[in-house]
Amino acid sequence: MPTESPVNILLVDDQPENLVALEAILGDLGANLVKSTSGKEALRCLLQDDFALILLDVQMPQMDGFEVATLIRRRPRSQDTPIIFLTAFSSSEQFMFKGYALGAVDYLIKPIAPNVLLSKVAIFIELFKKTEALRQKTEILQRQTTQLEAINTELQTSEERFRLLSSCSPVGVFVTDTEGRCVYTNPRFQTICQGAATTSESTDGARLGSGSGQSWLDSVYPDDLAAARSTWAAYLQNGQNDYAQEFRLRPSGEVERWAAVRSARMVSEQKTFLGYVGTVEDITERKQAEAANAQVIREQAARKEAETANRMKDDFIAVLSHELRTPLNSILGWANLLQAGKLDPQKVEYAIDTIERNALAQKQLIEDILDVSQIVRGKLQLHRLPVDLVAVAQTALETVRPAATAKAIALTTNFHDCDRLEVTGDALRLQQVIWNLLTNAIKFTPDQGRVDIRLSVVASLPKERLITSTCAEHGPSDGAPAYAQLRVTDTGLGIAADFLPHIFDRFRQADSSITRSQGGLGLGLAIVHHLVEQHQGCVWAESAGLNQGAAFTVALPLAQSTSPSPPAPSLLPDEPSTHALDGLPILVVEDDTDTRDLLAFLLETQGAVVTTTASAKEGLHLVNSMRPAVLLCDISMPDMDGYTLVQTIRTQLSAPQANIPAIAITAHARLSDQAQALSNGFQSHLPKPIEAETLVRTILQVTRSARDLSKPGSAQTVD
Known part of the structure; x- marks a missing residue:
């Protein structure tokens, strides 16, 4: 490799004209000619620069050429620099041998032939250049060797560090190629996925590139395997950056084992895709803790629900006691007065009416309790026949009319000229539904209020009602009207917004305190809700709030059959004639x-x-x-x-x-x-x-x- 700067040649002679002559001869070589007129000056030059050749005069004052050469050879930096002695006084072999003994490469006698000097100096210049190039290459190789040694040392340290990290890692580690084939697993991976590994197995398995090809999929629980394969295949195919899933592992005992699998793409600094690196972590303890925590939460919720249910039942029993004892007080009180015989005829009639009214109230309470008992046990049965809902509604309306008249409540109907609305169901139970809704409306409507009952036919129901109702299973199939809808509205006390979602719950009342103004057990609406659902219908309540009135809507699927139905049984039977059983x-x-x-x-x-x-x-x-x-x-x-x-x-x-x-x-x-x-x-x-x-x-x-x-x-x- 040629040097970028010219080589240095040191010319040493005490005669300046000789230096000029040498400069003239060597000027065409392109070398940097450094001139010195004494040995001391020459030595100073050698302290500053390196020279390809030294032309050294022998005869010089103060310090001759041999002394200068001796000093030059003592310095390590210049001990190998070529020296050509120049002399005009002696050509004896003694001087020549002395020069060669001091390390001279040549001995020229003045006057020096220019061509000879020129060829000799050119040879040493070329030799110096080659030597310098070789030295530079050697230095480069030495530096590269040193760098490689440092890199190897660092790689060994890094590999040892990686080996230690891999062996001591608390999570399993796996590496795959670009196709997802496993090429490396660490001991923890083997422990999690293959069972406890021995020390030798762990050491072998932790060696990079020695993976057996086993995939974490091989250890997934059979019931979770399909999902694991599907998500992993989608991850490999779609080129996603990250993968994270949790799966059950094949149990090693009776304990259910879980693992969290995570993976990411490996990309080099040159953006080359190398494969995937992932971890497998045993999360069995976490899952057990979560399950235990969930169980605690469920138990707390169940306990709270049980406490709420018990409180509601306690409230219900208190209300039941009140509702049963109150009529009994009137019944027993007036019965005692009748037995004493101290009542005038008008009071006797009033006493009998009071006893009958309270006895009927107790009868209704008992029937509601029995109905709820059957509902709870799933024993409530229906006799399903085609029923005219219009006739049933009219009968129920006539039943409650006396109660409405007593409170001066206006009962209005809007049946839209429906001559007949046929549904399939139990006529007595449907009559009970309408009677309960009307009775409830009248009870909670103040004197001189209004209760409206409306019958209509609709093609569909609000979406929010279909979500939680069986109506959706019996809806219209061809766009024709398919629901009979009954709506009872009142101008009564209304329903608070926070109680509206619980209006149909059993053992739940908006006011169960001792200061409540209305009687009853609060079971009627729960019975209504169950009976309507048993008829594949739905019922819902609406209210703008307290003192804003309320509306209850019942929707029942219309019967598909058009065959005539028997008349609805009446709650008002014809009274038999007196002495109808003569002589029987x-x-x-x-x-x-x-x-x-x-x-x-x-x-x-x-x-x-x-x-x-x-x-x-x-x-x-x-x-x-x-x-x-x-x-x-x-x-x-x-x-x-x-x-x-x-x-x-x-x-x-x-x-x-x-x-x-x-x-x-x-x-x-x-x-x-x-x-x-x-x-x-x-x-x-x-x-x-x-x-x-x-x-x-x-x-x-x-x-x-x-x-x-x-x-x-x-x-x-x-x-």
Whole structure:
């Protein structure tokens, strides 16, 4: 490699003209000619620069050339610099040998032939250049060698540091190629994904590039494997920067194990994609802590919910006690006054009306409680038939009209000239829904207020109602109107915004304090909500706030069939004529004395011939001996229950006693109780308390049916 600057040549001679002559000869070589007239000056020049060649005169004052050469050779920096001695006085071999002994490369006698000097100096200049180039290359190689040694040392240190970090890492580490194939895993990875690794296995597995190709996917729990493969494949395919998922691992024991997998792309400084680096962390303890915390939260929520439910039930029981005791106070109070016989005729009539009104109130409370009990146990049953909702609404309206009239409340209807709105359902239960809504509206509307009932047909319902309702399953399929909508609005007390979402909850009242102004158990709306949902409908409440009135809307799917439906049963039965049971022999089997006496009195006022007994066994004997026209029988009796009595009559007595019409008179008032009574041989089921008109009509119905069955050609079986 040629030097960029000219080489230096030192010319040493005490005669200036000789230096000029040398300069003239060597000027064309392009070298930097440094002239010196003494040995000391020459030595000073050598302290400053390096020279390719020194032309040194031998004969000089103060310090001859041999002495200067000796000093030059003592300095390490110049000990190898070529020296050519120049002399004009002696050419003896002694001087020449002395010069060569001092390290001279040549010995020239003056006068010096220019061409000889020029060729010799040129050779040393070229030699110096090559030597300098070689020296520079050597220095470069030495520097590179030093750098490589430093890099190797750093790499060894870095690799050792990486090995230690990898071996001691608390998380598993894996490296893959650009295709996602695993090329490296650390010991912790093996511990998490393969089970506990031995020390030798850990050391081997931690060596870069020695991965066995195992993927973390191999250790994922089978149920989570499909999801893990899908997300990992999508990550590799889409070129996303980061990946983070949590999966269950194959259990090593009974404990469920979890791992968090994270990965990122590896890119070099030159932006070259190298593969993926990832971690696998065992998060089993965290998951267990989260599960324990969630369990605590659930238990706290359940405890809070239970406390709320218990508080609501306590409030409900307090209200129930109040609502049951209040009518009893009036009933017992007026009964005592009637018994004393100190009331005038007007007060007697008032007392009887009061007793009847409070008894009916208690009856309604009991029916609501029984309905809610059946709802809670999922035992509430419906008899589904095509029902005209218009007729049901009109019947319910007439039932509540007296209560509205007593408070001077205007009852307005808007049925949109609907002659008939047919839905599929239980007519009595739908009547109960409308009656409850109307009764509620009248109860919470002040005197001289207004209650409106509106029937219409709509094609769809608000979206927010369909989200949480079964209506969506029975909606319109062809765009035609598919819902019968009943809306009851009032000008009453309204509903507070914070209570509106709980308006249909059981055991929940807006005001359960002792200062509340309205009576009732607050079960009516809960019953309404359940009955409407059982009819695949939905019901919701709206109110602008307290003292702003309220509106309740019921939506029921219209029936698909257009076949005529039977008329809705009425809550206002036709009153039978007096003495409708003249001469009819009736047997009453009832272990409760008061009930037995009451039934006997009611029937005798209608002209019946009544025989009573408190024993089912005695009743069996009387049926066989006196042959009554109808049997009224209690269910719960000490010696033999009513079911057993009727079954014994049907199976052990001969006709016509075996076919005697039987009516169950019982406090078991559920539909399931009614079905059980009919399946055990009773012709009818009357729940207590029993109304006189209903009792007489039922007796007439079962006796008439018995007579029809006994006619020639009729089937001789009992339902």
